[in-house]
Amino acid sequence: MSEIKDNKKAIRVGIFLFVGLLIFLLGIFTLGGQRKTFVKSFQLKVVFEDIQGLKIGNNVWFSGVKVGTIKKIQFYGTSQVEVTLSVEEEAHKYIHKNAKASISSDGLIGNKIVVLDGGSPKFPFIEDGDxxxxxxxxxxxxxxxxxxxxxxNLVDxxxxFKVLAKNLVDGKGTVGALLTDQQIAENFKTIVNNLQNTTASANKMAAELNVFSNKLNTKGGLADKMLTDTAVFAKLQNSVAEFQNTASSAAALTDNLNKASAKLNDKDNVVGVMLNDPASAEQIRSTIKNLQTSSKKLDENLEALQHNFLLRGFFKNKAKEAESANK
Structure with missing residues (x-):
């Protein structure tokens, strides 16, 4: 009986050990699967200035997918840190030579992770140890x-702005006075209205000037010919030159008339004496009167000679010759 009991006890211990070993192996494979321990991988190295709390075993992510873990961390150079990444082989065909790594967090308060970008397809794929x-x-x-x-900065x-708003409400400063003083506000409105009227007038004047300019630019018009036709412009130049000559001649004529007028007021010439010396003028009138009387008497004497029998034949012959010449 004791032997049977010992055998049963041994069987129970064996079963317990077997189950324990099985659980242990399942645990190892489970943890290994989570950490990709049994997945074929390759290594990459990154040198950071500051690893921001990275630890061995932290995850490596690519395009939002976990592709590896941090295998080793060691100092590099003077103050840098070299991090060795273990990346699964499946991601090899997506990562290129110009890929870059950055440190991020798994959530706002999660563990630190290394994030890889794929780089450019123009470059070859990454190699183990790069x-x-x-x-x-x-x-x-x-x-x-x-x-x-x-x-x-936002708090500052x-x-x-809180202080500024209070000053505005209290009417302090120019802007505060504009906001709180009714009289200043009315004056400001008046200024704005005046500016609007001035702007409207300026726009109207600009429109009128534009119309006038268009008229000046009308093809075939006088202004267009004056500005563009060289022949018309040359004629205008000649006309101006002739007008200048005429003006010069008129000025010379005026000067001569002024000199002649001045002579009329002097007594050193005949006309001046006639106009300014009454005695001389009276003598000239008497002389003219005597000449008229003498001329009348001469006419009478000539008439008498024509009827004189000694000269009558002579005057008749002269009259006949004159009639013949007229015919």
Whole structure:
């Protein structure tokens, strides 16, 4: 009986150990599957200035898909850090030589991760052991720092605007006076109305000038010919030159008339004496009168001679010759 009990106990222990071993193996394969321990992979290296809390075992993501883990972290150069990435072979055909890596977070408060971009298809595919460049875009921490600075600036602006708004309400400053003083507001409205009227007048004048300019540019018009026809322009030049000569002649004529008029007022010439010396004028009138009397007497004497019998024949012959010549 004791042997049977010992055998049963051994069987139970064996079964328990077998189940435990099976659970252990399943756990190993499960964890290995999650960490892709048994998946064929290749290694890439990235040198960061600051790894921002990355740890060995953190995930590597490509296009939103987990493709590997961080295998090793070590210092590089003077103050840089070299991170070795273990990337599964399946992603090999999507990552090119010019691919870049950046540090991000798995959510706002999640673990740090490394994010890869694929690079350009113009470049060949990445190879095992290659070192890729770092993407210099802002990280989540940089964005949070920027947001904090912006929030501080926003608070400062809000405070300043609060003071400004209070001054406006209290009517302080020029703008405050414009907003609160009714008289200033009315004056401002008047100024605006005047400016509108002035603008309307200016627009009207511009339109009229435009119409006048179009008339000047009318093809065949006088203004168009004056501005564009060289022959008409030359004639105008000649006309102006002739007008200038005429004006010069008129000026000379006026000057001569002024000199002659001045002579009429002097007594050193016959006309001046006749106009200005009554005695001389009276003598000239007497002389003219005597000449007229003498001329009349001469006519009478000639008439008498024509009827004289001694000269009558002579005058008759002269009359006949004159009639013959007229015929």
């Amino acid at each position: 070192k890729i460049a770092v993407n210099t875009t802002l990280s989540t921490d940089d964005i949070m720092k920027t947001l904090q600075v912006n929030n501080k 602006i809000t405070s300043d």
